[in-house]
Amino acid sequence: MAVRDVIILIGPPGSGKGTQAKRLENALSLPKISTGDMLRDAISRRTALGMEAKRTVDSGGLVSDDVVNGVVAERIQAADCRDGFVLDGYPRNVSQAEAFGRSLGAGDRLSVIELGVDTDRLVARLTRRRTCGSCGEIYNLESRPPEVAGVCGRCGGDLVRRSDDTEAVIRGRMDVYRAETEPLVRFYRGNGHHSQVDGMAPIDDVTDNLVGAIRGSAPGG
Ligand code: AMP
Numbered sequence: 001m002a003v004r005d006v007i008i009l010i011g012p013p014g015s016g017k018g019t020q021a022k023r024l025e026n027a028l029s030l031p032k033i034s035t036g037d038m039l040r041d042a043i044s045r046r047t048a049l050g051m052e053a054k055r056t057v058d059s060g061g062l063v064s065d066d067v068v069n070g071v072v073a074e075r076i077q078a079a080d081c082r083d084g085f086v087l088d089g090y091p092r093n094v095s096q097a098e099a100f101g102r103s104l105g106a107g108d109r110l111s112v113i114e115l116g117v118d119t120d121r122l123v124a125r126l127t128r129r130r131t132c133g134s135c136g137e138i139y140n141l142e143s144r145p146p147e148v149a150g151v152c153g154r155c156g157g158d159l160v161r162r163s164d165d166t167e168a169v170i171r172g173r174m175d176v177y178r179a180e181t182e183p184l185v186r187f188y189r190g191n192g193h194h195s196q197v198d199g200m201a202p203i204d205d206v207t208d209n210l211v212g213a214i215r216g217s218a219p220g221g
Contacts, residue, residue: 003107005030005084007214008091010184011115012177013170014122014129015199016206019138020115021088023207028214031080034088035068037136038075040162060164060172062092062180069099076103084109093180094187111214112188115199115206119174126170130159144203 007024009017018034025032039057042050049071053063062068072090075081091097104110128141130150134157139146147153164173188194195216197209 002082003109004081004105005214006104006108006110007084007086008110008112008188009086009088009115009210010112010181010188011117011199012119012122012181013173014126015115015117016203017088017115018136019203020199020206020210021086022136022138023203024086024210024214027207027211028084028086030084030086032086032088033072033075033081033090035072035090035092036088038071039063058163058169060169060176062176065093065095065099068092069096072100073103091184094183097184097187110193112193112195113210113213114185114194114196116196117199121200122174123167123170126165127167129165130161132157133160134158 005028007028007030009021011017018036021032021034024030036057039050039053043054043057044050049067052067056063068090072087076085091100125140125143128143130139130141130146131137132139132152132155135152135155137152137154138144139152139159146159150159151157152159164170185194195213197206197213199206201209
């Protein structure tokens with residue numbers, strides 16, 4: 001099997017994982033795999049997976065490990081993942097990390113990067129987030145507003161507020177992050193794969209620092 005660059009971004013809701021995963025996709029020529037995007041897409045298309053996941057996603061809980069592990073295991077078999085991929089929102093807990101770890105080969109180069117953020121500022125960031133319903137481009141009414149209100153500057157699609165970006169659900173998602181996902185940092189630190197980048201820095205600097213961290217942790221890369 002070819003050597004793959006496998007990048008995992010960890011950070012609370014609103015830390016910029018989705019935005020940065022998209023930028024890394026371009027910078028590294030690796031596909032972004034976002035379990036949140038895949039679930040939202042399944043929900044909007046009303047597939048069996050979407051029907052099963054909708055209530056959980058809307059309430060800010062985690063979809064079952066078996067379902068998400070299966071979705072990712074299938075996705076990473078695709079030809080575009082041959083050289084590697086950038087994971088956004090997966091693994092989300094230690095059990096998913098263990099399952100995912102079993103799918104890695106000895107030659108795979110794993111970079112796990114935590115986006116360090118000031119959690120007090122995340123709720124405001126998320127309530128101002130708008131996402132393009134067509135291409136998934138992410139805007140922020142304060143820090144990155146669209147040129148024309150409500151319209152994606154990239155594809156002309158309608159900008160929407162995610163149904164789970166309301167203050168009550170955001171607070172629940174933060175609690176889920178602390179209980180379920182934060183332990184992953186310790187898990188990967190123990191494995192020697194973890195590094196941290198300042199997620200509150202200007203958006204271009206965050207991307208540059210992520211690329212630097214990935215190149216630094218990838219021998220020969
Ligand atoms: P995100 O776009 O990453 O914020 O994910 C949105 C929602 O999708 C989460 O609040 C969960 O309900 C669900 N979700 C995304 N990724 C996972 C995952 N790896 N495990 C379980 N649920 C997930």
